[in-house]
Amino acid sequence: MDTIFAQATARGKAGVAVIRISGPRAHSAARALAGSLPAPRQAGLRRLADADGVPLDEALVLCFAKGASFTGEDVVEFQCHGSPATVAALLSALGRIEGLRLAEPGEFTRRALENGVLDLAQVEGLGDLLEAETEAQRRQALRVLSGALGAKVDRWRDALIRAAALLEATIDFADEDVPVDVTPEVTGLLDEVAASLRSEIDGVSVAERIRDGFEVAIVGPPNAGKSTLLNHLAGREAAITSEHAGTTRDVIEVRMDLDGLPVTFLDTAGLRESADEVETIGIARAVARAEAADLRVFLLDDTGKTQGLAPGPEDIVLRGKADLADGAAHGVSGLTGEGVADLVAQISTTLEGRASRTVTATRERHAEAMRRAGGAIAEAQNQLSLGMETAELAAEDLRRAVRALETLLGRVDVENLLDEIFSRFCLGK
Ligand SMILES: Nc1nc2c(c(=O)[nH]1)N(C=O)[C@@H](CNc1ccc(C(=O)N[C@@H](CCC(=O)O)C(=O)O)cc1)CN2
Numbered sequence: 480m481d482t483i484f485a486q487a488t489a490r491g492k493a494g495v496a497v498i499r500i501s502g503p504r505a506h507s508a509a510r511a512l513a514g515s516l517p518a519p520r521q522a523g524l525r526r527l528a529d530a531d532g533v534p535l536d537e538a539l540v541l542c543f544a545k546g547a548s549f550t551g552e553d554v555v556e557f558q559c560h561g562s563p564a565t566v567a568a569l570l571s572a573l574g575r576i577e578g579l580r581l582a583e584p585g586e587f588t589r590r591a592l593e594n595g596v597l598d599l600a601q602v603e604g605l606g607d608l609l610e611a612e613t614e615a616q617r618r619q620a621l622r623v624l625s626g627a628l629g630a631k632v633d634r635w636r637d638a639l640i641r642a643a644a645l646l647e648a649t650i651d652f653a654d655e656d657v658p659v660d661v662t663p664e665v666t667g668l669l670d671e672v673a674a675s676l677r678s679e680i681d682g683v684s685v686a687e688r689i690r691d692g693f694e695v696a697i698v699g700p701p702n703a704g705k706s707t708l709l710n711h712l713a714g715r716e717a718a719i720t721s722e723h724a725g726t727t728r729d730v731i732e733v734r735m736d737l738d739g740l741p742v743t744f745l746d747t748a749g750l751r752e753s754a755d756e757v758e759t760i761g762i763a764r765a766v767a768r769a770e771a772a773d774l775r776v777f778l779l780d781d782t783g784k785t786q787g788l789a790p791g792p793e794d795i796v797l798r799g800k801a802d803l804a805d806g807a808a809h810g811v812s813g814l815t816g817e818g819v820a821d822l823v824a825q826i827s828t829t830l831e832g833r834a835s836r837t838v839t840a841t842r843e844r845h846a847e848a849m850r851r852a853g854g855a856i857a858e859a860q861n862q863l864s865l866g867m868e869t870a871e872l873a874a875e876d877l878r879r880a881v882r883a884l885e886t887l888l889g890r891v892d893v894e895n896l897l898d899e900i901f902s903r904f905c906l907g908k
């Protein structure tokens with residue numbers, strides 16, 4: 480295995496930069512620059528110099544031993560001065576050491592996966608955590624990185640394997656008197672796993688929203704003040720506004736952090752019957768995007784008409800240009816800011832309600848694997864409803880369900896794992 484190195488912290492101006500080395504030669508390479516190494520996991524201040532004795536930096540050195548590091552390999556970190564020249568000099572000195580090369584993107588994490596320090600879901604969580612911009616994204620990614628999905632998969636797998644073992648025991652005892660009827664316990668285990676899978680699958684779409692952002696469309700008749708409201712929310716002139724009805728044609732998107740939730744506001748063309756070909760295309764786009772959005776804010780003029788697009792139960796319907804209205808109507812003004820805080824609070828409460836459930840599965844890949852597992856469990860349940868003659872087929876379905884769940888974590892050698900766990904149950908002979 481190669482020994483790799485790279486700058487682990489952001490490039491650019493920084494007080495301190497971290498350079499990581501991982502692989503069998505990490506410690507010897509670090510010794511070549513630092514002279515001696517501190518004990519594992521203890522920081523030590525060292526004068527770093529290249530092979531010719533030219534000073535490179537005065538840095539903190541941190542060593543990790545194989546089996547107790549982020550990658551699972553021998554690791555050394557230099558916490559050096561953050562200037563580009565210092566980092567460049569250190570990287571160049573490392574590059575001249577025999578057997579060392581610059582790491583490829585993601586290579587430290589890939590080694591963590593290969594060495595079993597992280598499972599595949601944790602790697603996905605780490606990727607999300609490194610990209611998290613809002614509080615909800617950060618919390619969700621950290622939960623996945625902590626191995627929450629792996630823990631769930633372990634529980635599901637144990638239940639399925641216990642159910643399969645009970646069925647196997649029945650098969651082995653087929654010619655004799657079966658001591659107990661295992662059907663109620665097996666059915667109980669399978670129902671529980673199936674329900675838990677369904678609940679996780681339901682949560683995936685919310686988790687995806689938290690990762691990719693909720694879409695909130697601002698819709699309504701022309702000239703209602705939609706673009707002015709968007710600009711107020713964005714704090715900049717994101718969309719053109721004018722007194723001419725039909726100003727906005729394309730959908731304008733502005734991404735925001737709304738009380739920790741990632742939200743993309745969509746400003747859309749005013750809805751009306753139009754003879755203008757380009758405006759009609761814009762209106763069709765407005766309708767399509769508004770229908771696909773997670774939430775719609777209807778901004779109405781004094782006619783109060785929603786112009787063909789019907790608000791859903793959670794959608795927000797408001798009078799625009801509230802500063803001109805008589806004050807009785809529930810309204811908002813992008814010009815004066817009146818009612819904007821209430822609107823933002825209402826949007827974030829609505830989305831918060833959807834985002835509040837604690838999910839552990841966060842991607843379509845996870846949903847797909849769980850659906851396959853759920854399908855296999857349903858087939859097993861179906862076999863069992865036909866009686867114990869088909870117990871062997873049901874047990875095979877359950878093994879298929881376990882294999883589907885294992886793909887969540889990227890475990891490959893599933894057969895061996897099953898053998899190991901089956902032998903622990905010691906049922907039957
Ligand atoms: N300086 C530094 N800070 C960092 C990292 C790093 O690599 N270096 N991390 C990098 O992402 C994160 C911390 N993550 C880490 C995860 C696991 C291990 C580790 O040594 N794991 C071993 C031993 C576990 C233990 O001692 O409890 C293991 O899992 O076997 C280290 C850092 C954030 N901060």
Ligand SMILES: Nc1nc2c(ncn2[C@@H]2O[C@H](COP(=O)(O)OP(=O)(O)OP(=O)(O)O)[C@@H](O)[C@H]2O)c(=O)[nH]1
Pocket residue numbers: 700701702703704705706707708719720721722723724725726727728747748749750799800801802803811812813814815
């Ligand atoms: N008094 C008042 N005028 C507003 C308000 N919001 C917008 N306006 C004005 O109303 C006109 C239309 O505003 P826009 O924001 O462009 O309206 P729109 O809903 O985006 O219109 P379309 O893009 O044509 O659908 C502009 O002249 C704005 O300055 C408001 O809250 N109060």
Ligand SMILES: [Mg+2]
Pocket residue numbers: 705706707718719720726727746747748749
């Ligand atoms: Mg507009």
